Amino acid sequence: MDELRSHIISAIVMHRPGVLQRVAGLFTRRGFNIDSITVGPSEQEGLARMTIISTGDDKVLEQIIKQLNKIIEVIKVRDLNADGTVTRELCLIKTHATSERARSEIIQYANIFRGRIVDVGPENLTLEITGTPDKIDALIDLLKGFGIKEVARTGPTAISRGSKTI
C-alpha cells in the first residue's frame, strides 16, 4: 500500500486554453509529484490526450485520479498498467563530434539504437531517437564520453496495448 511506484496516467481532456494550467496547478497545490507531462491532440477533434508520469503510493495515485476527474475539462482518466502499455519518448541529442573517429562511433551508436542523425555541423552531430525512457537514458550515457552539448526530451507518451482504449 505504501510502496512508491511510478505511474503512467493517461487523460482525455478538452483541448482548450488553460487546461494544462489546471492540471499542473492541481499537482502542485495538492503536493503530488509530477515527473513529466505531455499533451497533444487525440483521435477526436477538440480533445487532447495528456500523459502524466507521477510517483506515489496507491493512496496518492487514487487521489490524483479522483482529483483529475473533478476538473470539469477532464473527460476521462486512467492509470495505465505498465505491462500492458506501449510507452515512447522522443529525444534529440546534440553532441561534440570533431574527429572522424568520434563521428563514426556516434553514427554506429545511433544505428544500434535505431536512431538517426538529423543534423550535421563541423563540430557537432544531432541525433534523434525514439524509445522507452530507459533506452534513451542508455544512449545518453553512452554519448556522454563524446561531450553532450544539449538534450531535448519530450517526456514519455503512452497508449495501452491491444484493442483496449481508455
Next chain:
Amino acid sequence: MKGSQAIIKSLTDEGVDVVFGYPGGVLLPLYDVIYDSDLKHILVRHEQCAAHAADGYARASGKVGVCIGTSGPGATNLVTGIATAYMDSAPIVALAGQVGTSMIGNDAFQEVDTIGITMPISKHSYQAMEPSEIPQMIRSSFYIARTGRPGPVVVDLPKDVQEGELDYPENITIDLPGYKPTKKGHPLQVKKASDLILNSKKPVILAGGGVIHSDSSEELKHISELIGAPVTTTLMGKSCFPEDHPLSLGMLGMHGRKVSNMIVDECDCLIAVGCRFSDRTTGDVTKFAPNAKIIHIDVDPAEIGKNVAVDLPIVGDAKIILSHLIRVISQSKSHKTHDWVDYVSSFRAKCMPRLSFEEMPLKPQQVIKEISEAVTDETIVTTDVGQNQMWMAHYFTSMNPRRFLSSGGLGTMGFGFPAAMGAKVAMPENDVVAVCGDGGFLMVCQDLATVKEYDIPVVVCVMDNRYLGMVFQWQKLFYEERISHTKLKAMPDFVKLAEAFGVNAYRVERPGDMKETLQDALKSGEPSLIDVMIDPNEILPMVPPGCGLTEIVGEYKVERENPDEIPYRPSAKETGGD
C-alpha cells in the same frame, strides 16, 4: 443584443433576482444595462462583502448567489469570499470584469489574471473571449455551481466582450462531457452498508454540510430513529438535525461537545454523511473512531479515503442514498440498539454543557443562552470566526437546516455580518442575527452603510471582548501566556460606530439583558447592532491540535451534576418492528 445585455438576460433566465456588486471602469457596459434592468443590485461597500453576501444568500436559500466585482482590485477583493465559498461548497457565481481582450497580458491598467488567481479556489471558471459565448457560459456556470458538490464558479468578462454584439440563442444546451456527478449510490454498496448497520450495536451518524446541500434532513432524522443511532454533526452540518432531539449529540471535533467526542470514540459503526473529515472534526486521525467501521456517503468521490480510511464508501447524493438505505433497512428484521441509546442519553444528560452564569462581566455562554431564548426555530443565525463562532457552535441549539451559517473550512473573519446581509435578502421573512467577534466585525463594518441604505434589517451582535479571543486562548494554553498582538487596545465604541452609519445600537453588559435587547432589535424591523460586553477570559472547551477527540483540556462545565433526564427510546415502530 450586446454582451452586457446578454449577461443580464442570462442571469434573469437563471432566476436571479438580486446581485451584490461594486462597479468599476471595465464594468461600465454591464452597469449601464443594470441601470434600467429589473434585476435588483445591492451596492456593497467592499467586494469581499459582495462575495460573502452572495454566499450567505446561497446558504440560506439553497439558490445560487451572485456577486460582481471589477477587474484587478475588484476581483482580488472577491477572492477571500470565493475561497470561503469553495471550502464550504457554497454555490455562488462570481462575475469579474476584465480589461479588453486585446489588452490582456500587457499588464494593462487594473489587469490581473483572475482566472489564474481563482483556479485553486473555484469549482470552475470561464473567460469569455467572444460575446456569443456568454449565454452558454452563464448557463453552465449556474449548472456547475449548484449541482454535484456545489461550489463557486468564476466568470471573467472582458470589457469589449460586454460591448460586442451577439444573437442570443433560442435554446442553450449545456455541453459538459467531463462533468457527470453521480447521484444514485451503488445498490451493492447500499446493501453492504445496511448489513454493517444492522450488525452494529453502537451506531452513530456523523452528518456534514452535504446533508444540508442535498436537502436530506428528513431522511437523516428518519434513519437515525429507525436504527437508533445518535447524530453528531460537523460545524458545516450544524442545523441539519434538530439539536433538541433526544438523539442529537451536538457538534463533534476540536471544540465539539464532550458527549459527541466521547460517543464517537466508543461507537462501533460510524455513518458519515456528506462530510469530509476535516482535521477540526477528527482530531488526530489515527485516534479517530478507533472502534468503528466507517461508512462514508458523499457526492464527491475524491473525499472518500482522503483523510480517513473508510470501510464502506457510497458515492452519490445523500438524499437518494439515505432513502435507499431506509428502504433496505426497513425490510429487514428489527434492529435493537436500546441499550446503546439509553446509555448515550444518560451520558448526554450528564454532560450537557453549562449555559447559565449570573456573574459580571457577562459570560459568553449566558449570552448564547439568551440569544437561543430570543430567537425562533426559523431565525437564521450567522457567526463570524473565532471564539464567537465556537461558542455558537457549541452552545447554541440549532433546529432547522440553513438556519446556522458559518465559515467552516476557510475560517474567514469578516464572514458573519455580510453573510447575514445576504441571508436576509434571500429570506426576508426570517429574522437574521449575526454573532460576530469585535475583531472580525471591524474588518467588514463599512457595510453597515449597505444594510442602512437598502434597509436590510439584520441584527449584529458583537461579542466584545477586546481581544482576538481565539488566538488569545491558544496563546494562554499553548504559548505560556505570551500574549503577542491579540489584545485589541484601541477599539471603536461600537454603539457610536453603528450610530455614525445611522444604524440603531444597544449595549448589553449584564445577565438577563441580552434576550430582551435582541427581541427589541428584531421587533424594530431595522438594522441594528448590539455591543455585548463579555468576559475575555472564558476558555472554550477544546481538544489541542494533534490530540485525539477524547483529550479535552480543562474542566468541562456541566449544567447539572445530577440530571434526571428520561432516557430516550425509539418506539418499536421506528426501529422496524420489535
